[in-house]
Amino acid sequence: MEGDQDTSDFTLVTRKPCFGLPTACPNCLPAYIYLKLAQLPFQLAFNSTFPDSEELPYFESGTYVAYNNEDGGVIEKLEKDGIVNLDSQLQSLPDYLSLKALIVSWLDEALTYEIWVGTEGASASKIYYSDLPWVIGKVLFYKQTYLTKKRLGLTKENAEQREKLIYKRASEAYEALSTRLGEQKFLFEDRPSSLDAFFLSHMLFTIQVLPETSVLRHKLLEQSNLVRYAERLKSEFLEESSSSPSPPLHSFPSSFSGMGSKTKSKPKAEKSEEEKKFKKRARFFLAAQFLAVVIYVSVMGGVSSDEVEYEDDDY
Amino acid sequence: MANPADKPDPNLTTPDEGEVREEELEDIEEEDDYEGEDDDDEATASKPQTREDAAASRANAQNLFRRMGVAPVPVRVHDVIVKGNEKTKDHVIEAEVEGVRQATTLQELLEAANVANFNLRALDIFDSVKITLDAGPPELPDTTNVVVKVVESQSPLAAEIVTSTKSQARSSTLEGSLKYKNIFGHGDIWDSSLAYGCDNSGEVGLGLYLPRLRGRPSPFTSRLYLSTQDWLKFSSYRERALGVSLGVLLSKNHELGYTLAWRNLIDPTQMASRTIRRQIGHSLVSDLKYTFKVDERNSSLRPTRGYSFVSTSQIGGLVPDSRTLRFLRQEIDLKYAVPLGFYRSALNFGVSGGITFPWGSGYKSRASSVSERFFLGGNISPVCSLGGPSALWGFKTRGLGPNEPRREAEDDKSGDAYERDFVGGDVAVTAFADLSFDFPLRWFRERGIHGHVFACAGNMAELSGNKYRYFTAPKFMETFRSSVGAGIVLPTSLFRMELNYCHIVKKQEHDRAKSGFFLTFSTPSS
Secondary structure, three states: OOOOOOHHHOEEEEOOOEOOEOOOOOOOHHHHHHHHHOOOOOEEEEOOOOOOOOOOOEEEEOOEEEOOOOOOOHHHHHHHOOOOOOOOOOOOOHHHHHHHHHHHHHHHHHHHHHHHHHOOOOOHHHHHHOOOOHHHHHHHHHHHHHHHHHHOOOOOOOHHHHHHHHHHHHHHHHHHHHHHHOOOOOOEOOEOOHHHHHHHHHHHHHHHOOOOOOHHHHHHHOOHHHHHHHHHHHHHHHOOOOOOOOOOHHHOOOOOOOOHHHHHHHHHHHHHHHHHHHHHHHHHHHHHHHHHHHHHHHHHHHHHHHHHHHHHHHO | OOOOOOOOOOOOOHHHHHHHHHHHHHHHHHHHOOOOOOOOOOOOOOOOOOHHHHHHHHHHHHHHHHHHHHOOOEOEEEEEEEEOOOOOOHHHHHHHOHHHHHOOEHHHHHHHHHHHHHHHHHOOOEEEEEEEEEEOOOOOOOEEEEEEEEEEOOOOEEEEEEEEEEOOOOEEEEEEEEEEEOOOOOOOEEEEEEEEEOOOOEEEEEEEEEOOEOOEOOOEEEEEEEEEEEOHHHHOOEEEEEEEEEEEEOOOOEEEEEEEEEEEEEOOOOOOOHHHHHHOEEEEEEEEEEEEEEEOOOOOOOOOOEEEEEEEEEEEOOOOOOOOOOEEEEEEEEEEEEEOOOOOOEEEEEEEEEEEEEOOOOOOOOOOOHHHOEOOOOOOOOOOOOOOOOOOOOEOOOOOOOEEEOOOOOOOOOOOOOOEEEOOEOEEEEEEEEEEEEOOOHHHHHOOOEEEEEEEEEEEEOOOOOHHHHOOHHHHHHOOEEEEEEEEEEEOOOOEEEEEEEEEEEOOOOOOEOOEEEEEEEOOOO
16 A cells, blocks of 8 residues: 555545544444544544444545455554554564453453343444434344344343353453553553554443443443543543543543442442343233233123123113 | 127227128117117127018118218217126226217217227236127117126236336346236236346336226336346446335326335445445435326337427435435436338437436535436437436446546456446436438348437536536536447347447547447337
8 A cells, every 4th residue: 555645535434423422333433543543634424324334434545445344354454554553563462462352352242232232222223323214224223133132142041141241251351451551541551552442442432322321331430540541542632633622531420439439330230230120020010910901801891791782672 | 790899999990990880780780679688798699580680680780871971870878787797896897988978979989989998908807808789778769788798817817028128227127927917806917026137137026006096097006126236347336125116197198106115235346436435325215206208109119200208207205204315306308200201211319318416404515326316328229218318329338427436456356347436427418310211122121120320429427416516518518428320220029129330439538438339129118
């Protein structure tokens, strides 16, 4: 790839912005952040009519296009083609691969689960389907939910166990990353890498997009140094070009403040599980009530209808 | 015995009319003898007559015929009796025969009966149709009953294979369909069809045809379809659509249609150019289409006299949801044929144009959908194609107009010689002139093989997506493409084939056109 491309030609095509993020799609955000960390000037364009495409995000410059479903992802392809590479010399480090595996598999899986199953797709409609006509949006949403459950190996029998495993792994990943990061600015040495892009994208999405009742969000907010890391990088790299800085992460309503929230978040997580159980029981109760009413009416209705007929005969 | 209903052509010539009427009068005279019998369906069949009776009937008939030749013979239709329909509802048949009630003279009645017979056969649900005239009740002189006897198709299932030119695909299509006729007795025809086009397009669909909708004299068609159009070679995208379309023929010249479809554009090769990349995705199309068509040409495969005019207007996005595809589209097509007198030669002229533009908020900067744009070129002949700019001799399918470079290939493995996508235009104009003539040899004349010399020109431009700012009329005229040529036309029962030599007079860079020999296939335009 020639290095003499006109830089004003660089365009990243992602899904549309929402929730205060430049792009609300968790697959597109890493590429955006990566280019920002690399301080490569580029334009942003949006595609909001193809939510089930694996090609997005893609990077284009003249007739050069790097799709996300080639060569392991758009970031990997840009590095391979020499457009921008933040990971040179880092790939040989032993930690690099294991951390990458942690972020790209465990955390990615946890986020996917949380978007489509854990929060029942509450945010998904806004991110993916708000620009599509209602009918198409609904059909694609149900299709995607089904495919996600299949990909995560979820069935009715193992749903609870899988959920526990996914959250447990996410917790462990957060702790490992928190330990690795400490109070450093970046995950590796003192320079940004693609892992920072992936992890920052995960964090921003989890904190800003997922609802307050999200279990994953609570687990993340327990790690204070990670939240500080995210805030720092966001204000330094992502708010340079924006006219009005977005509110700092810690000002969010259910914000984390010190150790106290550790005890607060635990009961909150338990509460949400209790709430789910309660809702389930309430549904069973209502169904039983309804059934009882139906049986009563059909049995007693048989008696009263005879009376009605008798009355009719009088006339 | 011949019946007035035997000829499907409502425009009778005089000698035939004379024969028919004479026989008709014999029927009337005979049936006078059999008044009061209700199911004399074979009333026209001979009953034993004495020679004197026969001679008397013939004399009466001849007298009546002489009266008819001199002045209109007044008659009034008292009743229309329908027989032989077990499944078909009476009102379906009566609706087609309605015209006979308005007849006031015997001449009008015979003509109306002819038309009614033609209409009933056109329903395509009967094996045979017979209309006879019976005498009216004896207390009402000068009245007649019209008896319609039909024989319903024994096997309601029919299969057929047709070739046609689908206006969407702009190429010849082979369609096989299975039809199930008259399930509910309303003259309904249900069909399932499979169509395959020359350009790798395919469609599978289920359709319903009703000759009348709720008593209105308008044929109604509805179709549920799943179609694929493969434009990968020319424009790097494949279009899939799942939809339902409804159509009503308001009258002979006016047609109204509505389509609701889920359309999906994909690019499996991932080599598309920038404009096509931006269009990939799902869309919902809800569009209303009005077509006004007049075709006074004497033939659609070899017009030598007459004119035709087609105007199609489409508006998309007429639903409250602003996220459906919103566009306006207008096409006009005018053709004129002038006979020149020698060797059955004729001069055909034609001009056609079209324009499309999005509407709604931000309509100026929004690019029109590539599925609604115009594309020129292909293997169809401009002489036959009706409706909108589409064909130009010498230019390949989607072979001219705005184009963009495709994604650069990483290696040279792609054997595709084309490196550019043709993205279509929002405005297109074509014009042609064609002189056709018979060859002097009788062998060619008998088979309808004739020659032609032609010239054509056309051009397209983009307007949407802010590109109207760069559009100027002088530049548009300057970049007009044109070609001339000559060739042989071989008409067959299914299609019209042309073997032409085309010389490209003017083309632009990147156009897919070459001087040389070309084959075109055209079907009678639908």
